[in-house]
Amino acid sequence: MITVVVTFSIPSEVSASILEEKFLETAPMYLETPGLVRKNYLYDRATLEAGGCYTFQDKKSAELWFNAERIAWITERYSAPDIRYFETPVIVNQDTGLIDNPGY
Numbered sequence: 276m277i278t279v280v281v282t283f284s285i286p287s288e289v290s291a292s293i294l295e296e297k298f299l300e301t302a303p304m305y306l307e308t309p310g311l312v313r314k315n316y317l318y319d320r321a322t323l324e325a326g327g328c329y330t331f332q333d334k335k336s337a338e339l340w341f342n343a344e345r346i347a348w349i350t351e352r353y354s355a356p357d358i359r360y361f362e363t364p365v366i367v368n369q370d371t372g373l374i375d376n377p378g379y
Contacts, residue, residue, distance in 0.1 A: 310336020
């Protein structure tokens with residue numbers, strides 16, 4: 276599995292409620308994202324950063340999702356994103372009580 280952490284700057288005038296509305300507006304599209312296992316929206320008022328933490332089944336799915344068009348869309352909607360890819364060798368899931376080792 277692959278975890279992708281995406282962060283971007285947000286203007287100080289964007290309130291938490293406006294940001295939440297924007298996140299809720301886009302949330303349904305992630306139900307249909309190929310290869311996506313989970314997405315968490317992120318927000319840090321102190322640093323004026325927001326973004327998402329994504330878990331994909333594989334790096335190919337993640338790279339297909341974060342193509343040039345997607346990056347342009349994020350940039351237009353918020354600001355230029357910082358995108359980092361991480362291997363995810365072990366996942367602990369408290370909901371299921373399972374520890375998964377999906378490997379590389």
